[in-house]
Structure formats: C-alpha cells, structure tokens
Amino acid sequence: MSLESFFAPKSVAVVGASRQKGKVGYEILVNMISSGFEGKIWPVNRSTDSVEGLKCYPDLTSIGETPELVIVIVPAKFVLGVMEECATIGTKAVIIITAGFKEIGEEGKKLEDEVVRVARRSGIRIIGPNCLGVTVTASKLNASFGGDLPDVGGIGYLSQSGALLAAILDIAKANGIGFSSLFSIGNKADVDELDLIEALAKDPNTTVIAGYLENIKDGNAFVHAAEQISHEKPILLMKSGGTSAGAKAASSHTGSLAGSEVAYEAMFTRAGIIRCESITEQFDFAQAFANQPLPKGPGVVVLTNAGGAGIMAADAIEREGLTFAKLSPATIEKLKTKLPAAANFHNPVDVLGDALADRYEFALDVLLDDPSVETVLVLLTPQAMTEAQETAEAIARVSRLKPDKPILACFMGASKVEEGVKVFREAKIPQYESPEDAVATIKAMADYVRWRARPKRVVRLFPVNRRKVESIIERHLRHGAREIGESESKEILEAYGFATPSGSIATTADQAANIAEQLGYPVVLKIWSPDIVHKSDVGGVKIGLKSAQEVKDAFDLMMYRIPKKVPDAHILGVLVQEMCASGREVILGMHRDPHFGPLMMFGMGGVMVEVLKDVAFYLAPLTGDEARQMLVNTKTYQLLKGVRGQEGVDIEAIAEGLQRLSQLVTEFPQIQEMDINPYVVGLPGTTPIAVDARISVEK
Incomplete structure (x- = not known):
C-alpha cells in the first residue's frame, strides 16, 4: 500500500491539539501552521472550541470530511478508540506520536497489537507509535515536534530514535543541510525501515536515503530491496545495538566469531549500503552525495595554498587507497602560464600562501579539464592576504560552469573562513573541517561508484547429491540429534564435491593399528564422540604417527586420559585417518x-x-x-x-x-x-x- 498520504496529504487532523504552550499537541499544531502547509488543518480536542485561530472539533466524525492524514497525540489508553474512529470515517494514514506501548512492557505490547489489528482490518498505515513525527519539505508538512521545517534538500531521512532525529534537525539547520523528508518510525508497529526506503526510492525529491537504525525487522527482504535501491540512490545508515550475547554461546568457531554486528556488516557490503559511524560522518557523506556528481573513478587532485595541508590530504588519500591523479604534461604547462614560478605544478597543486581568488579560479578551471582528475579537493588556510569569501565565490563559479566532476572544499579555520563557508552552503559545495574528513567522503563516493559498476551477480550451481544430504539430516532430526559427527559431516561434504581423507573407526588399539597399515603411514588419530566438539582441547588429536606401535600407544593414551577429562562424554572409539600432504x-x-x-x-x-x-x-x-x-x-x-x-x-x-x-x-x-x-x-x-x-x- 502506498505511503503517499504521509508525503503529500491534502488534509490533516491533529487529535489531541492543545492550547497550552510546551505541550506536544500545541507544538505540532503550531509547526503545521507555521510551516505554511497549504492543505486543510483540523484540530481535534473535546475541551476547547478553537486552537491558534482554527475551529476545534470534539472528535474526527464531527469534522464532516475525511482527513487524509491523522496525527494522534492523546494518552495511550485513548489511542485504540481514535483508531476505531479513523476506521469508521475511512482515513488511511495515521501518525501515532503517543508513547506507552511495547516500549514499556507486556501491557503496552498488548495495546499496540490491538491498534495494529484495527489498522490491518481497515487498510490503515501507521507510523509510530512512540515517535517524533514526520516532516516533508516539498509539501511544507511539519507533522512533528522536532522544531522548524528544515531547508529543502535531497536527503530523505528515517530514524528509529526520535530524540536523535531532533538533534539531527538542529545540527542540519545550523549547517544549512537540506532534506526532502524526515521520518521518525518509533516502535515500527506497521510502517518500518523497509517500507520507508522503498518509498524514498520512488520519491522524486529524494536523491540520497539516510537513516539511523537499531534493528531491522525483516533482514532478508531488506537486503534484497536495498541492493536494488542502491543501484539508483545511495543509502547511508548509522546502525547501533549490534552486539550479540548469543554469539558467546555458539559452539562452533564460526558461530563464536559471528555476532549480529558481523551480519550487519556483511549485509551492508552485499546491499551497497554506506555505513556511517557518527552523525558528523553521515552529514559529511550525505551533503556530497546529495549535491555533487559521482566521481567516474578514484583519481583525486588536491589544490591548496599551504604545503602542510596538501601533505595531510596526500597522506589521507594514500591511506584510503585512492589514486593520486597524475596530471598530464599539457595540464602542467597550462598551469605554468599563470601560476608563480615557485608554485608546485604537480599533485598536490600548491598555489602558494599569497594566492588570491583569481589564482584559485584559474587553477581549478585547468585541473577540471585534465582527464586523470575525477575529483578535486580544494584546501585553503587563512593567511594575511587570503580572500576566503571571494575564493569560495570563484570556486562556485567554476563549479557551475563545469558541473561534471565533484568538487569538495576544506577551508581550514574558523572566523577567518566563515564567509567562505557560507558561500559554499549556498552553492551546495560540501565543506569539511579537515582534509581527512573530505578524503573519507571521497573514498565513500568512489567505493559506491565501484559497487554500482560491479558485474551482475551470478551464482554458480554445482552438480551435487542432495538426496544423500537429505537422508543424513532427516535421520539426525528424527532422533533429536543436533550435532552431526565428523564422519557423516564428511559424507555431506563429499556429496557436495569436497575431497576428504580416508579413514575408519577403531574400538581397540589392535584394530587402530590394522586400519593404519591399510591406509599407509603417517596417520592421524582423533577421538570419536558426539559429546566432544573440539577434540584438540581434550588431547583428542594425534598426528604424524609412523608405526603400528605409535598408533597403539596413542590409542591407549587417549582412551585412558580423555574419560577422566570429560567423564560425561560418550566415547565410541577413535578415528584412524590418512594424513594429508602439507599445505x-x-x-x-x-x-x-x-x-x-x-x-x-x-x-x-x-x-x-x-x-x-x-x-x-x-x-x-x-x-x-x-x-x-x-x-x-x-x-x-x-x-x-x-x-x-x-x-x-x-x-x-x-x-x-x-x-x-x-x-x-x-x-x-x-x-x-x-x-x-x-x-x-x-x-x-x-x-x-x-x-x-x-x-x-x-x-
């Protein structure tokens, strides 16, 4: 079912609208009005006739029309009644701001399940409960209590944490970062992260999908959807809560090393999702992806007025595995026509500390024409003669004239570069506090480009004996056996084309020696017990045995010592196995x-x-x-x-x-x-x- 009513509703009812400043019902209604929302707004509150100059209705039914979107801010115990009313009048989109549901325990979960049942029965989509709300800049919808409507931009944001989203809004406002929309998904009772990334993928106002998640409801569906979407729009996610106590209890080597955090990393890699470690890094990446073209490759050139800053950038470029673009002879000769003789004409291009705006403008224009240059990083440190604002304006001019390659800026400093930074915000040129931050962004862009260019995934299928594997697994499950022993595990592997060493089980020392004679020396002995997973931990593996006597001695020693170390283990014998060639x-x-x-x-x-x-x-x-x-x-x-x-x-x-x-x-x-x-x-x-x-x- 479409989520269009959350993006561009023609009418909104605010159930729980309040006249009291500081209350959520007041803040959301005022935000709706002050954002310039052009649709109808209906406050709903039984206790008053009007709020902020708008007629107030006692309930949804009395409005006389069906609101396309309903925002619910009443106490949790009244939410179910509001949902029933929404079902009666035919509303299909609801944002439940109210907390007090499954996040508080079993009673809250029961109430949330009841609310969802009404929604499912009536075809209503729900965002929340326990959320900050929804903000969509294109439709001037500020159905949240997170602050003013943000600047218009191409970033679509979803967050499982309402408090974090409020902080993100504040940071973005201070730094001039624009959004297409922001969604606080709260408890994800209905609409979840998958629904929203699919909706943002279709949204024409969104060029970059970003978000903060603590978990993912349907991992398989999310991977497949994100993998398709990443080919069209970059997805930048922060993910917390990745530890897994269950990994500690896993019995195999693989299980003990693979916690959910590892699974999320693997999922991000597979789906082409760019993982961000902090809000700062996420904004660093997002402003570049949203406002600059993607690089065609990893070749980076650095343009600077300070040697030290250029060296810092060069070190970061090498550490990140990017390519230091090698300028063509034609580019170098052209640079020499106008730059001072003391300038550095190779990458990094140093236009010297006395460079004014015109010198930067000329050098940038020339560098963008070089075929080996795929991204330009412009550095500036404020010196006595530096023209920060004019230089930023010059860079913006060149960017408008030659928009095919990404340009990132790093004006280092504070008050002396402040006016230049303002110019970059208006021109949508990403500005970074350090060369390392800028280079990390270039790396993320280059990696994304490489991921999108990878060949189509083709999984090779080998001829195998599935029936053999089925019979072994079914037999174990029928008898309630969770662990498949080494011998039958190897039978399974052989059915799928793996080679395994020859060997047999011995129950006496003489039998072990006879098997060894047939296999040929040297041989390996392994204790055979369904209750001993890691044999070497209990002295249950002996390698390189070269004679019948060595085999007998090893057998006897195992059968004497191991029952004392693991008295509850059921020991069936010893596996005598050929010893593999070195490798x-x-x-x-x-x-x-x-x-x-x-x-x-x-x-x-x-x-x-x-x-x-x-x-x-x-x-x-x-x-x-x-x-x-x-x-x-x-x-x-x-x-x-x-x-x-x-x-x-x-x-x-x-x-x-x-x-x-x-x-x-x-x-x-x-x-x-x-x-x-x-x-x-x-x-x-x-x-x-x-x-x-x-x-x-x-x-």
Whole structure:
C-alpha cells in the first residue's frame, strides 16, 4: 500500500491539539501552521472550541470530511478508540506520536497489537507509535515536534530514535543541510525501515536515503530491496545495538566469531549500503552525495595554498587507497602560464600562501579539464592576504560552469573562513573541517561508484547429491540429534564435491593399528564422540604417527586420559585417518544469522582461528567474485599468494570450496552452523582436503 498520504496529504487532523504552550499537541499544531502547509488543518480536542485561530472539533466524525492524514497525540489508553474512529470515517494514514506501548512492557505490547489489528482490518498505515513525527519539505508538512521545517534538500531521512532525529534537525539547520523528508518510525508497529526506503526510492525529491537504525525487522527482504535501491540512490545508515550475547554461546568457531554486528556488516557490503559511524560522518557523506556528481573513478587532485595541508590530504588519500591523479604534461604547462614560478605544478597543486581568488579560479578551471582528475579537493588556510569569501565565490563559479566532476572544499579555520563557508552552503559545495574528513567522503563516493559498476551477480550451481544430504539430516532430526559427527559431516561434504581423507573407526588399539597399515603411514588419530566438539582441547588429536606401535600407544593414551577429562562424554572409539600432504590450513564456515540467513566465513585455519580472528564474512549465496573477495579481505591472503619466494596455493580452489559450501547451506536451511577446519590447500592444480568438519542442524 502506498505511503503517499504521509508525503503529500491534502488534509490533516491533529487529535489531541492543545492550547497550552510546551505541550506536544500545541507544538505540532503550531509547526503545521507555521510551516505554511497549504492543505486543510483540523484540530481535534473535546475541551476547547478553537486552537491558534482554527475551529476545534470534539472528535474526527464531527469534522464532516475525511482527513487524509491523522496525527494522534492523546494518552495511550485513548489511542485504540481514535483508531476505531479513523476506521469508521475511512482515513488511511495515521501518525501515532503517543508513547506507552511495547516500549514499556507486556501491557503496552498488548495495546499496540490491538491498534495494529484495527489498522490491518481497515487498510490503515501507521507510523509510530512512540515517535517524533514526520516532516516533508516539498509539501511544507511539519507533522512533528522536532522544531522548524528544515531547508529543502535531497536527503530523505528515517530514524528509529526520535530524540536523535531532533538533534539531527538542529545540527542540519545550523549547517544549512537540506532534506526532502524526515521520518521518525518509533516502535515500527506497521510502517518500518523497509517500507520507508522503498518509498524514498520512488520519491522524486529524494536523491540520497539516510537513516539511523537499531534493528531491522525483516533482514532478508531488506537486503534484497536495498541492493536494488542502491543501484539508483545511495543509502547511508548509522546502525547501533549490534552486539550479540548469543554469539558467546555458539559452539562452533564460526558461530563464536559471528555476532549480529558481523551480519550487519556483511549485509551492508552485499546491499551497497554506506555505513556511517557518527552523525558528523553521515552529514559529511550525505551533503556530497546529495549535491555533487559521482566521481567516474578514484583519481583525486588536491589544490591548496599551504604545503602542510596538501601533505595531510596526500597522506589521507594514500591511506584510503585512492589514486593520486597524475596530471598530464599539457595540464602542467597550462598551469605554468599563470601560476608563480615557485608554485608546485604537480599533485598536490600548491598555489602558494599569497594566492588570491583569481589564482584559485584559474587553477581549478585547468585541473577540471585534465582527464586523470575525477575529483578535486580544494584546501585553503587563512593567511594575511587570503580572500576566503571571494575564493569560495570563484570556486562556485567554476563549479557551475563545469558541473561534471565533484568538487569538495576544506577551508581550514574558523572566523577567518566563515564567509567562505557560507558561500559554499549556498552553492551546495560540501565543506569539511579537515582534509581527512573530505578524503573519507571521497573514498565513500568512489567505493559506491565501484559497487554500482560491479558485474551482475551470478551464482554458480554445482552438480551435487542432495538426496544423500537429505537422508543424513532427516535421520539426525528424527532422533533429536543436533550435532552431526565428523564422519557423516564428511559424507555431506563429499556429496557436495569436497575431497576428504580416508579413514575408519577403531574400538581397540589392535584394530587402530590394522586400519593404519591399510591406509599407509603417517596417520592421524582423533577421538570419536558426539559429546566432544573440539577434540584438540581434550588431547583428542594425534598426528604424524609412523608405526603400528605409535598408533597403539596413542590409542591407549587417549582412551585412558580423555574419560577422566570429560567423564560425561560418550566415547565410541577413535578415528584412524590418512594424513594429508602439507599445505596451508584455512577454515571455511557458516553461521546462520536469524535475520539475514547463512553467513559465510573464511580465515586462517587450525587452532589459530579464534586466537588471531583473521576472518572475513559474507552473506550466502556467494558468487565467484564474492568468494575471492573474502580471501582478499584477510591478512591470510598474503600467505596464500606466497611470500619470500614460497609458491602460493590454489586460490581458485579455495574460492570454489566457499561457493560449494554456500550452495550447501543455502539449499539446506536446517544447517545452523558448520566448520571445515582445517581445509588444507596445496599448490595450484592440487585438490584441497576437508580434514575435519562439524555440522549442527535444527528443524
């Protein structure tokens, strides 16, 4: 159902309008009037005949017309009655400002559920309850108590926190940042973040979607929608509340490392969402995305009147992985025609401390014509002869004449550059307090451009034996067994094309020696028990055994010591397994996040995985490019490529393993967690081996 009535209603009723200054009912009504809203406004209050010169009605029915939007500010116990009245008269959009619902506990939740039931039955959409309200600059609608109507701009903002939205409005007003609309979503009883980003994506007045969220109601739907929207409009989000106590209780390596914060990071990466760490950073990014063209690439040129500031910018550009644009000989020769001989004609271009506005204007004009320049960062420090205002006006002139490349400004200082900063606000040229802040914004823009240019996601499907996996999982679930042992875990992996080492279970030392003779030495012994997840923790793994006697001794020692360490464990025997050829040990894993589904993991394998935590996560299903990027995102990748003369391992084989695992966990949602650790990878052309594995399942 469309949310158009929240964006541009033709009439609004304020239920709970008040004559008393300082009350929410008064502030919202006054904001509605003072913002210049051109539709009809009907105050509703049984206790008075008029408010602020407008006729006041005792209830909605007595208005005689159907308000397109109703704002509810009455105490929580009366809200349900108001909703019933809205249903009777046919109103389809309601903003419930009132608090006292599920945020206060079970009783409040019951009341909120009743309100939602009325809305669902009647086709009413609700924003709130427990919210600040809604502000839309294009329709001059200020249905909130957050302050004056903000400046008009291209940023559409949604916030789960009303108090934070009030602060954002105040900061934006002081800095001349404009909005298309602002939505406080409160308890999200009906309209949620997904509804609003979809509505803002369609809103012609919105060029950038920004927001603050504490959680996401439907993770899968949000990822898919955001991924589509990000191709058209950038999404800039602050996300708090990302820790997860549940991660501590996870039994696998992957589960213990994958809290909800990791899942959100993976979701942002997948969907092309730009995550912001603070309000300041969000505004830094938003004003550039809203008011400047996107860069065509990472090439940055710095124009400055101070060497130190230029060096700061150069350092930041290198740290952020951007490209320091190399100016063409033609550009350098042209700069030399008018700049002083002592100027620096290479990037960063230093026009010297005595530069007036005309010198900046000439240099900027020339630099924008250079094909290697994709973004210009203009720095200025106030010196005795500096013309801050005139220089800003000159930069704005050039920007209007050559609008195809983004220009960001950093006039460093305070009172001496204040007039120049005002010019930038009017000209919609982003101004930053430090070179580092400006460069971080350029980085965000370049990353977004690169994300939008990525090839279409194509997930490879491998021929597999699904029936084999189904039978193993169904058997375990039928018997109430959550953990699948190593042997059957490896059967599952083999069904999906993984190679595993040969081996058999022994229940006596002699049997273990016989199995070892058949496999060939050296061999590995592993304790076999459904109750022991991490075998090495209890001395349940012995490697490199080279004779029958070593195998017998290791078997006897395990069967003697381990029952004392884990007296409640049911020990079935010992797995005797061939020892893999040498190679790099990595881990492939998956943790199923309750909101976003299977979260793939890659990192350094063996016992070091939880010590070093050098891991990367990505949401399944994986494409080949995404699997390879997971490898690149770890320090382990440098070892895998080969260092100091050592030959690298088969990178493509690891990427294929991740894709096969991704297919497995996508096709079997019963799998909640799993590890392949270690996954031993050798030289290019050799077959990786899944040495150890564990899988946990749920219905």
